[in-house]
Amino acid sequence: MKILLIGATGTLGTAVGKTLSVRGHEVLTVGRSGGDLRHDIADPAQVAEVYAHAGQIDAVVSTAGDVPFKPVTGMLPEDYLSAFHGKVLSQIELVRQGVPRIAERGSFTLITGILAHEPIPTGSAAAMANGAVEAFVRAAAIEIAPQRINAVSPTVFTESLEDYGDYFPGVPPVGLAEVAQAYVRSVEGAQTGQIYAL
Template sequence: MKIILVGASGDVGRAAYAELASRHDVVSAGRSSGDIQVDLTSGDSIEAMYRQIGPVDAVISAAGEVEFGRVSDMTTDKFRFGLENKVLTQINLVLFGLETVREGGSFTLTSGILDRDPVRMGTGAAIANGALGGFVTSAAIDLPRNLRLNAVSPGLLDVSADQYGAWFPGHDPVSSKRVGLAYAKCVEGGITGKVVAVD
């Protein structure tokens, strides 16, 4: 398969790449790194990426940003930041890629654990994750050409625990290998409309 992996330089993206690159042609993409540069906040940039790469069998997104903070310190703009930079960016990868992904191909997005296992100051992330899950389960039944759509929802990765573990008290980090396998399940398997949790 030929696969576009957006966000390949992050911890989650590296887990997906490590699992899939040995048996597939994985084109890495990112804002400032990778084989291709793409700005997910720009529809023009996403379209240019698809034109440059051409037809593919799968698209994986492991990119997205949210604001963290106590609810009392959050604002509408801070919540909107997560919706625009984690939700709408990934939705646009699907919308702009509908004609680029081959018949029967797939899109795999990335949400996260905080909408089902919350932590303090994580409401912005929880909202974004829940919105992505709703998009995946609903849009999957409406896609053309037998295209599939799923999301991987990982917990705190083992390789991220030193940097972010203090934000996730009591959470048992998940192995990067298991996270990579979840992406393989979505790309190489036959499921659609699923949020694959890795707890």
């Protein structure tokens, strides 16, 4: 399959890209600062440019989404808007613009996260964004068939415990290799409307 990978130079994107490539897929990488195509998917016009350059593809995989972390009392309206644009609208645009551009039985795999269900202090914007992405996936699945859409919802990465482990006390971490396999399951499998929680 020809797969468009968004966020390809990040920690998760790198792992997912390697896993998909090893499985024989042609992976076209997209990132703000690196990759085959350099675009910011938070801008709908740049999403259109990505699809124009990519041509016909079989699957879209997103591993990118920016959200601010601050206490609720320190958040401003623009902080929540930033989370919406950085993680929700950007991925919705990948789907909205991508439906006519991917194969008839192609798929979308988006990124959400544990904070939709297990919030942490300073994580209200991330919880909001993740919950919105999951709701969108379930809604879009019933409209875009036979194309498919799923989301991967990981906890803190084992490889990132040194930096982020203190924010997730008592929460079991997950390795990047396992998260990458959830993307494989979504891309190569047959399910739709699923949230793969890890």
